[in-house]
Amino acid sequence: MTTTQTGPLNPSTSMSGAPLLSVQDLTVEFSTAAGVARALDGVSFEVSAGETLAILGESGSGKSTTAQAIMALLPKPAGAITGGKILYAGRDLAAEPASKVREVCGTEIAMIFQDPLSSLNPVFRVGAQVAEPFRRRRGMGRRDAWARALDLLKRVGIPDAETRINDYPHQFSGGQRQRIMIAMALALDPKVLIADEPTTALDVTVQKQVMNLLADLQAETGMAMVLISHDLGVVAEVAKRAAIMYAGRIVETGPIRDMYDHPAHPYTSGLLDSIPSQSSVGGRLKPIVGSPPNLLNLPSGCAFNPRCPFAIDRCRELAPTLRTPEGWSEGHQAACHLSEEMLAHV
Amino acid sequence: MSSAGTTPLLRVTNLKVAYPIRSSLLQRKIGENVAVDDVTFDINPGETVGLVGESGSGKSTVARAVIGLVKSDGGRIEFEGNDITRHSPRQLKPVRREMQMVFQDPYASLNPRLTVRDLIAEAWRVHSDVVPRDRWTAEVKELMERVGLNPDYSDRYPHQFSGGQRQRIGIARALALRPKLIICDEPVSALDVSVQAQVLNLLDDLQDDLGLAYLFISHDLSVVEHLCDRVLVLHHGVVAEEGSAREVFDHPRDDYTRALLAAVPVARPWLEPSS
Numbered sequence: 001m002t003t004t005q006t007g008p009l010n011p012s013t014s015m016s017g018a019p020l021l022s023v024q025d026l027t028v029e030f031s032t033a034a035g036v037a038r039a040l041d042g043v044s045f046e047v048s049a050g051e052t053l054a055i056l057g058e059s060g061s062g063k064s065t066t067a068q069a070i071m072a073l074l075p076k077p078a079g080a081i082t083g084g085k086i087l088y089a090g091r092d093l094a095a096e097p098a099s100k101v102r103e104v105c106g107t108e109i110a111m112i113f114q115d116p117l118s119s120l121n122p123v124f125r126v127g128a129q130v131a132e133p134f135r136r137r138r139g140m141g142r143r144d145a146w147a148r149a150l151d152l153l154k155r156v157g158i159p160d161a162e163t164r165i166n167d168y169p170h171q172f173s174g175g176q177r178q179r180i181m182i183a184m185a186l187a188l189d190p191k192v193l194i195a196d197e198p199t200t201a202l203d204v205t206v207q208k209q210v211m212n213l214l215a216d217l218q219a220e221t222g223m224a225m226v227l228i229s230h231d232l233g234v235v236a237e238v239a240k241r242a243a244i245m246y247a248g249r250i251v252e253t254g255p256i257r258d259m260y261d262h263p264a265h266p267y268t269s270g271l272l273d274s275i276p277s278q279s280s281v282g283g284r285l286k287p288i289v290g291s292p293p294n295l296l297n298l299p300s301g302c303a304f305n306p307r308c309p310f311a312i313d314r315c316r317e318l319a320p321t322l323r324t325p326e327g328w329s330e331g332h333q334a335a336c337h338l339s340e341e342m343l344a345h346v
Numbered sequence: 347m348s349s350a351g352t353t354p355l356l357r358v359t360n361l362k363v364a365y366p367i368r369s370s371l372l373q374r375k376i377g378e379n380v381a382v383d384d385v386t387f388d389i390n391p392g393e394t395v396g397l398v399g400e401s402g403s404g405k406s407t408v409a410r411a412v413i414g415l416v417k418s419d420g421g422r423i424e425f426e427g428n429d430i431t432r433h434s435p436r437q438l439k440p441v442r443r444e445m446q447m448v449f450q451d452p453y454a455s456l457n458p459r460l461t462v463r464d465l466i467a468e469a470w471r472v473h474s475d476v477v478p479r480d481r482w483t484a485e486v487k488e489l490m491e492r493v494g495l496n497p498d499y500s501d502r503y504p505h506q507f508s509g510g511q512r513q514r515i516g517i518a519r520a521l522a523l524r525p526k527l528i529i530c531d532e533p534v535s536a537l538d539v540s541v542q543a544q545v546l547n548l549l550d551d552l553q554d555d556l557g558l559a560y561l562f563i564s565h566d567l568s569v570v571e572h573l574c575d576r577v578l579v580l581h582h583g584v585v586a587e588e589g590s591a592r593e594v595f596d597h598p599r600d601d602y603t604r605a606l607l608a609a610v611p612v613a614r615p616w617l618e619p620s621s
Contacts, residue, residue, distance in 0.1 A: 208608075233610075233611030236611065237611070273543075274540045276569050285546055285547055287540055288543075292538070
């Protein structure tokens, strides 16, 4: 595998859109004092080079756990992968020890986090932190690594980068810090970028700039992107496909436009109805009743059934699996017994 | 009290708040950071006024000055026609009862060692004439029901509730003194979307039932558009634009407001005329 900055079609991995990263039936469990919580339950998805997949969900749905599992960052010893595969470049990362996974993750799979201030070391100059991957992974000298760091800071749009490279993290604004995090993540030309709530801590105007930057960089490098968010709106412009998670499972996945226009799971339609919009002004919102379930004490059958306005007896007895009934667009799947009725309603 | 029909509930005129910059050694004032300058607005009974802006725009400072948590450096704050700008804490006590606040983070704003009952009744210890002590338990249960909490849970502690439920506790606390104005500082920002809608509906219902006025502070423009009658857009501490929510959102006149609105993410960008 070469590490050049080639286009989206890197011959060894992504010919004809074959997935770059493929997560299959991933199960993660946390053992707590109160019992075992299954944070991820049979989660499967894949991303190809140049593609963006959005993973959406509320707090506790398992979206961040998914990222942690891929990056071997699950809190030890409480959390562990108990089933499934994480396939990347012919290897199963789920089966390899954390030290081996981190080698891959440092260079080929990179991650950016929600809070850029706590991810940067406050006592080192920004330049030294951005240069670190070059020195550590590529064995470059101080001077060369510093020059590469400067290039990166310019590329992610830090104004006056020549002087700012000597500043400390606290001297930057929130948006600029996130740009610095992006620079560090992109340092070694990763094939896959996992962004966990990259703009949640930022103001709307800055949020838009950072999302645009990510999209531009993706177009330039052809990397695959997994965008984790709780905000259905933020991802809609950037991602073509999305997976919606609830209580550790993917409940609906497909092309984002099909899902939003014709949601096939009552949770998806409930989320869309909860967002204040032009049509709700002055009136009442239509929230989902209740709150997300406790993973230690999931309801029987479909985990969403106590909050679901359409639940029938079958929903309380049998947990639905993801399926694509006839007539749906390709790749649009939902885990609901009543998806046909849902689609007929809209 | 003057005639309630004509005087606004809250009138803020030319408010200025500046934070001093002090020298490192002698702590002498060597300059000032103007957080809010020349902010003027009214809130009428039963009205919702939204205060929007990005972080650092001064929206929280306005709220803190109104409720007396920071001193203003200029301008006037009148509540029901009385100038409270220079009131001492003792003089402020009766006014504070009428003005309550709901905070952003329901995890940080509730004392973890108090039960819900104690949290809600806390204000009655200070303002002892509002509810007689023998009515406390009954009144707590009534308030819990009012905000959509199970009254049987009054002996539970905050950690036993979800984020949305904690925010309901915060709202019940604010309602305990039967205020006329509630200042909501980012009340739903920390909540999940599905729960956020429940809390917004609750605020809406309470306003209808109790005739409350809200000063609603948020960075989320879609929430403000949904809830507010009038809107002030703050930018670097000054009001960039003011008007009815309809005017501001449909026909923004100021460049900054336009930029702010253009950046708001929409769930279905393919339905927007521009794209």
